[in-house]
Amino acid sequence: MTRIIKSKYKISRRLGVSLWGSAKDPVATKNYPPGQHGSKGLKKPSDYGTQLRAKQKLKGYYGAITENQFRKIFKEASRLKGDVGENLVGLLERRLDAMVYRLNFGSTIFAARQLVSHKHIKVNGRVVNIASYSLKIGDEIELAEASKNIPVVAASIEKMERSIPDYIEFNTETKKAKLLRFPKLSEVPYAVVMEPNLVIEYYSR
Incomplete structure (x- = not known):
């Protein structure tokens, strides 16, 4: 541990x-x-x-x-x-590590933050390794291609333990997501x- x-x-x-x-x-x-x-x-x-x-x-x-x-x-x-x-x-909720957690790319918020800092996450096609990076409406988030094969990441995505909220659009085939709007407290x-x-x-x- x-x-x-x-x-x-x-x-x-x-x-x-x-x-x-x-x-x-x-x-x-x-x-x-x-x-x-x-x-x-x-x-x-x-x-x-x-x-x-x-x-x-x-x-x-x-x-x-x-x-x-x-x-x-x-x-x-x-x-x-x-x-x-x-x-x-x-x-x-606009923080990049929070978005990665919402998408189930990381099983915990700590794992999500580590994925970001280790350059496994792309925003609008470019690698971003700052966990506190503030997303804008319309930003697209995805895993770097090579990162999709990391066993713990693949397992987390497969399990989908947490439902993805409505303010995030997620394509289950491409594993790409888009921030649709800034959420209200009741939606989180x-x-x-x-x-x-x-x-x-x-x-x-």
């Missing part, structure tokens, strides 16, 4: 939820935080703690984005017209309830 996977499991256990809905997530049998005092369970949080937890859930879901990165995305969401919470979710297939409104409250303190 790699350090990344261990870290992933710690995120779910610390939050007390199966963040990605995985049946293998140990939170199902160890529903208490990791660490020496974790068996005492989750304490009832304060208002600040509730807001912090909402931020940790959203940030953790997208592969434990760093605080600096997440704050930058939040600031951008605040500058855009419309609801800040909806903008925040839309910007997160989160395994747990996300509360971007509490994230706004957290950063507005």
Whole structure:
């Protein structure tokens, strides 16, 4: 088990939820935080703690984005017209690693990020190796030709464990996808309830 996977499991256990809905997530049998005092369970949080937890859930879901990165995305969401919470979710879903995860090219968000960084993903016919790359409406995403034969990638695509949401057009024959529109919160297939409104409250303190 790699350090990344261990870290992933710690995120779910610390939050007390199966963040990605995985049946293998140990939170199902160890529903208490990791660490020496974790068996005492989750304490009832304060208002600040509730807001912090909402931020940790959203940030953790997208592969434990760093605080600096997440704050930058939040600031951008605040500058855009419309609801800040909806903008925040839309910007997160526009990340290339998130799109690769949605397409089942990677079995986890961490595997998806690794595919991007190792130059296995093309956007509009050109290799892009920046996980945080922000997609635009109409952008086409695909695996590099040689990458389609990687066993773990082929197995993940074959299983299609997660349904591809309606804001993404996916060609099952060519394995190419297109971002049709920026999604609303209600359209994003989160395994747990996300509360971007509490994230706004957290950063507005």
